[in-house]
Amino acid sequence: MNRKLVTPACEFCQARYSSVFEDLNSGETAYLTENHNCNYYKRGQVVFLEGNFPMGMFCINTGKVKISQAGNEGREQIVRLAKMGDIIGYRALISGDAYTASATAIEDSMICHIPSKVFFELLRRNAGLTQSLMKLLAGDLKDAERKVTHFAQKTVAERLAETLLMLKDYYGQEDGAPPDSFMITREEIARIVGTATETAIRIMADLRKEGIIQISGRRISILNKDALVRIANLYD
Numbered sequence: 001m002n003r004k005l006v007t008p009a010c011e012f013c014q015a016r017y018s019s020v021f022e023d024l025n026s027g028e029t030a031y032l033t034e035n036h037n038c039n040y041y042k043r044g045q046v047v048f049l050e051g052n053f054p055m056g057m058f059c060i061n062t063g064k065v066k067i068s069q070a071g072n073e074g075r076e077q078i079v080r081l082a083k084m085g086d087i088i089g090y091r092a093l094i095s096g097d098a099y100t101a102s103a104t105a106i107e108d109s110m111i112c113h114i115p116s117k118v119f120f121e122l123l124r125r126n127a128g129l130t131q132s133l134m135k136l137l138a139g140d141l142k143d144a145e146r147k148v149t150h151f152a153q154k155t156v157a158e159r160l161a162e163t164l165l166m167l168k169d170y171y172g173q174e175d176g177a178p179p180d181s182f183m184i185t186r187e188e189i190a191r192i193v194g195t196a197t198e199t200a201i202r203i204m205a206d207l208r209k210e211g212i213i214q215i216s217g218r219r220i221s222i223l224n225k226d227a228l229v230r231i232a233n234l235y236d
Contacts, residue, residue, distance in 0.1 A: 018085030063109020
């Protein structure tokens with residue numbers, strides 16, 4: 001069971017300043033504080049399930065979450081990662097559809113739930129929030145189109161190298177972490193890349209032998225970014 005926590009005040013929440021809610025005025029922020037709740041999720045706990053209908057949307061206060069779909073033969077495909085300040089579950093809420101993916105904590109996380117009526121009331125009150133959501137949805141569509149192209153045209157090694165670079169940019173600046181490093185399992189990397197875990201492990205072992213990355217438990221450090229860029233066939 002999720003452990004119920006004292007709901008943090010949005011006025012003092014650091015995650016809010018990196019979220020779509022950063023431009024709420026004082027009255028709107030107070031309204032959000034009074035009308036949301038927060039729960040603690042252990043690593044591996046499900047936040048919401050594919051096929052269920054949303055009752056609201058979620059904002060990550062601390063921790064990390066993976067958004068995944070069940071593929072052929074029940075094989076998991078990670079389609080998105082989320083961290084502090086990110087919102088999840090909003091597309092299904094806006095469209096009125098069931099969730100098309102599941103959300104699971106990949107490390108211990110504190111996640112706030114904003115009921116649907118509160119979310120839509122904030123949209124009505126604040127035009128800036130609507131614009132932020134439009135930009136977010138447009139970015140999601142761009143990412144989805146890029147992934148379709150990459151799966152059709154790139155090799156597994158190229159996709160894996162690009163995934164490592166994406167993880168470095170997304171997670172590699174966390175407080176207290178060594179520069180250009182992040183925590184993730186080999187299985188999760190394979191499910192982002194869309195390959196077998198054994199294949200991901202083999203390619204990463206080759207990268208480690210070549211001095212391009214360093215691996216210590218779940219922590220991966222990028223030692224040679226330029227080499228990864230070449231392998232990923234990325235160009236400015």
